[in-house]
Amino acid sequence: MAACTSQHALISVKPPRASASFGSDRRAGNVRFVSATSCCPGSRKLGLVCASNSQSSVIEPAKLPSSPESGSTPKKSSEAALILIRHGESLWxxxxxxxxxxxxxxxxxxxxxxxxAGKRICNIPVDVIYTSSLIRAQMTAMLAMMQHRRKKVPIIVHKESERAHQWSQVYSEETKKQSIPVITAWQLNERMYGELQGLNKQETADLFGKDQVHEWRRSYDIPPPNGESLEMCAERAVSYFKEQIIPQLVSGKHVMIAAHGNSLRSIIMHLDKLTSQEVISLELSTGIPMLYIFKEGKFIRRGSPAGPSEAGVYAYTKYMHNYNQKLKQL
Ligand SMILES: O=C(O)[C@@H](CO)OP(=O)(O)O
Structure with missing residues (x-):
């Protein structure tokens, strides 16, 4: 497989829509309209910390390839899993x-x-986890990983201060090998909802009208009062994805991202090349994992794994097949 040498090429690829599916989502035209009950058994809708350098606080995440301008190339051609998961239901x-x-x-x-969600992905390799800085995404990432067959320990990478960094060092190479770095990033946070935060959604619709509230909630470029539009959210979330997460995939690392309805909508919009009209209909349920395979610079959408026994998932790549076989021997 040819190595990817240009990050620009990686992020401008068009995902192969024909081969992709998300559970049993319906399509209308080019859009994946996901009904409230159609995607996965038991789900209502479609159901998806900062990078350390080599002096990392707990475990070293993958050595990131430098920018294309630097002339360095990824260490190997890649074929990697990307799991996206919105956090489980929150109190709000x-x-x-x-x-x-x-x-x-x-x-x-x-x-x-x-x-x-963790049970559904428990046989899929994960080398590094990204979550937002919000507890609901972090809880989801941790709880999901605790179900993983490989039983590696997810450990949050702390870089908020030099002391936090130093005091969270791990001094055993063997223990590091049995750990997965969890990288928190505010850029993956939910879209900032401005003056709607804390308001009841139904009461707000009653007050301002259903159409106005739907526009605030789902349009691409219309922000709620003093909040972020999806477009503004995408500026930080998709930039972070391109700058920090794609290099991990390029280097062959399997990545899980636990984040939020709208930060993930912006990333999926990017991955699937949805238009600003199409993204209006994209809904993500809480706690449903979604799998992409990153292969030869392209993202191939593989839907939501139904469970560890779903044999088809492991046929996606030779590596995943072998990985699954090894897990069975554990
Ligand atoms: O309240 C929010 O932060 C989001 C996600 O729960 O709501 P919405 O469904 O409007 O995107």
Missing amino acids: NEKNLFTGCVDVPLTPKGVNEAIE
């Missing part, structure tokens, strides 16, 4: 409140969703 999802960047934990149902 349950209360139907606009949440945005307010840092609210999961409900017991959200905890269960994260555990179930």
